[in-house]
Amino acid sequence: GMEMLIRSISDEGKIENVIFEFKRMIKGEKKSFKLDINEVKKIMEKPGGLKIFTQSLKSLNTFFQFSNFQELVWFLGGFMTENNNVPKKTAQYIKENFKPHIDRIDKSLFEYTIKKAVK
DSSP states (O other), rough: OOEEEEEEETTTTTTEEEEEEEEEEEEEEEEEEEHHHHHHHHHHHHHHHHHHHHHHHHHHHHHHOOOHHHHHHHHHSSSSSSSOOOOHHHHHHHHHHHHHHHHHHHHHHHHHHHHHHHH
């Protein structure tokens, strides 16, 4: 089993941050992984931020045990929406402040795949 918590931090109804916390049992021990959107934004502003963020997500992929990294990117890019019962303001914050970074990774993976296929 796995749990996913989405914690919205707001002030007077305005979302200021969203933190994802993923929990699961691994070999009888409960493990967790947190993903703070404001921290992601700070990382992405740094030189080499995309690479740093991608490496961080690779450890999350190990945690989730998806068969490949692309599946994690698709999950993060498509799951956190109102369609999956995420509250509207939280989903909007995720769409504006997190999804663009996931989309950059997805685009980067696509370009890499194309380059490898052409060789």
